[in-house]
Amino acid sequence: MKVLIIIPAYNESENIERVVSNLIENYPQYDYVIINDGSNDDTSDICRRNEYNLIDLPVNIGLSGGFQTGMKYALRNGYDYAIQFDGDGQHNPEYIAKMLDEIHNNDLDFVIGSRFIGERKPKSLRMLGGNLISVILKTTTGKTFKDPTSGMRMYNKKLISLLSNSIDFGPEPDTLAHLVRSGAKYSEVQVSMNDRLAGESYLSMTRSIKYMAHILSSITLIQWFRKKPKI
Secondary structure (H helix, E strand, O other): OOEEEEEEEOOOOOOHHHHHHHHHHHOOOOEEEEEEEOOOOOHHHHHHHOOOOEEEEOOOOHHHHHHHHHHHHHHHOOOOEEEEOOOOOOOOHHHHHHHHHHHHHOOOOEEEEEOOOOOOOOOOHHHHHHHHHHHHHHHHHOOOOOOOOOOOEEEEHHHHHHHHOOOOOOOOHHHHHHHHHOOOOEEEEEOOOOOOOOOOOOOOHHHHHHHHHHHHHHHHOHHHHOOOOOO
């Protein structure tokens, strides 16, 4: 089975070398590609200096565009599975094998690396937002998502093709809702994640509020007017 790790990166010069070196040294059974999303720091230079497998976008097109670029790469190179993997060091690659077993052995379309299957969610504004998304997803799809905002997700070949060819699908909870409504099969597996060690998250308070407003309106309203894909 060919597995591709897609690493979207925007201004991750303080993290990218540590993340990718770990993959190369300890997880050579998986391929990877870095999608440098028009970073204005040294992310591109570091990747080129180390001769990493890199797609260097000339301008910043956002996480959805970077994600789709990675999916197009996976499709064109015949990968069986692709996993979205953060470039900031928060995701742990030791869980990839567990996710691969889950998606392959159970003939699933996607698997979410969840922090909260057997762990209690901490009390914070961010977790409050995640809980609200979970409630809305349950209401609109009838399905339970323990960790809908987790960015560690693995997709099968069918979804690689779908996600690489439609601008309607980004790496966000509203996409999960639409996929499930369209018949996609999924599950969640327990993982642990790390705190960001360096650099700053793009999700400021203002951006977080805008993000929540966008996701909730998309799940509750916009999704109902989108054409269901064949899965």
